[in-house]
Amino acid sequence: MVPINSLMRSFRLHQAEYEEKALEVLRSGWYVLGKEVAQFEEEFAALAGTKYSIGVDNGLNAIVLGIKALGIGEGDEVIVAANTYIATVLGVSLNKATPVFVDADEYHNIDPAKIESAITEKTKAVLVTHFYGQACQMKQIKEICDGNNIYLLEDCAQAHMAESYGKQVGSWGIMGFFSFYPTKNMGGFGDGGAITTDCEELSTKLRALRNYGSTQRYKNDYEGHNARLDELQAGLLRIKIKHGQEITNERIRIAGRYMSEIHNPKIELPMTASKCTHVYHLFVVQAADRDRFRTYMAEQGVSTDVHYPTPPYLARPYAPLGYGREDFPITKRLYSKIVSIPIFNGMTDEEQQIVIDAINHYQ
Ligand SMILES: Cc1ncc(COP(=O)(O)O)c(C=O)c1O
Structure with missing residues (x-):
């Protein structure tokens, strides 16, 4: 896995x-x-x-x-x-x-x-x-x-x-x-x-x-x-x-590979705003049918996660503030589709390839 x-x-x-x-x-x-x-x-x-x-x-x-x-x-x-x-x-x-x-x-x-x-x-x-x-x-x-x-x-x-x-x-x-x-x-x-x-x-x-x-x-x-x-x-x-620069560069390199080699219209890749850099603590894609995608990835031997399942304004300590599910439309949409795929220091080229192939073959 x-x-x-x-x-x-x-x-x-x-x-x-x-x-x-x-x-x-x-x-x-x-x-x-x-x-x-x-x-x-x-x-x-x-x-x-x-x-x-x-x-x-x-x-x-x-x-x-x-x-x-x-x-x-x-x-x-x-x-x-x-x-x-x-x-x-x-x-x-x-x-x-x-x-x-x-x-x-x-x-x-x-x-x-x-x-x-x-x-x-x-x-x-x-x-x-x-x-x-x-x-x-x-x-x-x-x-x-x-x-x-x-x-x-x-x-x-x-x-x-x-x-x-x-x-x-x-x-x-x-x-x-x-x-x-x-x-x-x-x-x-x-x-x-x-x-x-x-x-x-x-x-x-x-x-x-x-x-x-x-x-x-x-x-x-x-x-x-x-x-x-x-x-x-x-x-x-x-x-x-x-080793901070080396650690950061390695993550950017893996993410760069994902960005150029993952091609699947069902999976949206992350975007980076102009003049901003991304150091890929997490590589978060979006899948409309998230549960089905995660089950498929697990069957292909790839772990995924969701960061995070509940937005903070809906967490129990903040209920008294009175926010509702519809208050933040972009956040609501993102939270229904976000999936994190593997990215870590020390990840092998073969592991990256398994992730790329699995996503590219997802139907
Ligand atoms: C965005 C963000 N802020 C704050 C924290 C809190 O950091 P810590 O877990 O070290 O308390 C975390 C991580 O846990 C985080 O992801």
């Missing part, structure tokens, strides 16, 4: 380096907030093209702390994509702010043309998600945020190193939020996350917020969290950063 993803395969690509680093950290006798985290932060900021990065324990907490650091809370609204993964929305609602959903476009990203009409006097920020690995149309979105004097925030959990108008995701807004959950493009070996920013004041506050609100040992200035990235994870992630 061709798997949808294989963490073991991507581990093996740089196995010796991970094993050496794991032993080095274990033998160092220092496990929380030490030199590995400090170096990870420097290297990740350089990779993302920002002045600062702050390591945290996961992608959700990156968003939670980021929104908290801006003082956004009860009575405030934050605009999010209707089709994002629920973590984006939780980052808003766990701060007691209200998520306001905006429909997707044909690229599976928030539709820039629909943002402005969702802005009210309560809107404090637009939190875009670079969904599936494709950068949003950031020039247009930044203009809207600047014009309305609201913060621009980026959920980059699925899109490490993607670019919009030649500028990396995570460097457009006041903050970018990243996840290093193992399945992510630069996934680690457990949970991990980071916040990127150019603002020194925010970086200092975020470093405190992730560590009990502490600005100095036993001096607590904020009601903080324990949301620290640990040394072992930071050390291992430094190896992912080192």
Whole structure:
């Protein structure tokens, strides 16, 4: 069976380096907030093209702390994509702010043309998600945020190193939020996350917020969290950063092969917006008769998945907001047809061929 993803395969690509680093950290006798985290932060900021990065324990907490650091809370609204993964929305609602959903476009990203009409006097920020690995149309979105004097925030959990108008995701807004959950493009070996920013004041506050609100040992200035990235994870992630371009290029290469070799009128391939790049965290096609297509693919030995089965505005925690099934027509249509096909680092040419042949022979 061709798997949808294989963490073991991507581990093996740089196995010796991970094993050496794991032993080095274990033998160092220092496990929380030490030199590995400090170096990870420097290297990740350089990779993302920002002045600062702050390591945290996961992608959700990156968003939670980021929104908290801006003082956004009860009575405030934050605009999010209707089709994002629920973590984006939780980052808003766990701060007691209200998520306001905006429909997707044909690229599976928030539709820039629909943002402005969702802005009210309560809107404090637009939190875009670079969904599936494709950068949003950031020039247009930044203009809207600047014009309305609201913060621009980026959920980059699925899109490490993607670019919009030649500028990396995570460097457009006041903050970018990243996840290093193992399945992510630069996934680690457990949970991990980071916040990127150019603002020194925010970086200092975020470093405190992730560590009990502490600005100095036993001096607590904020009601903080324990949301620290640990040394072992930071050390291992430094190896992912080192190979970041290679990891990204491999995914783009596999996707390029799919784009040029899959030809089946029953299967729609993903589209990439002009001036935006796609780093293919997921390769999401559309099939009108999705269940039949998935059963067929399984019979051909190819795993598929659906990212995601339910849009967040229909998830139970958000029922009180009163959204209905018909509110976001593009998202509704996409959610009925989306299917993810295998793409992962370490995928063999033969596996790619099996996927291509299976789709091309689907009737
Ligand atoms: C778009 C998006 N945002 C946020 C997250 C949260 O990241 P984490 O799982 O590291 O908390 C994820 C992934 O899980 C995600 O896909």
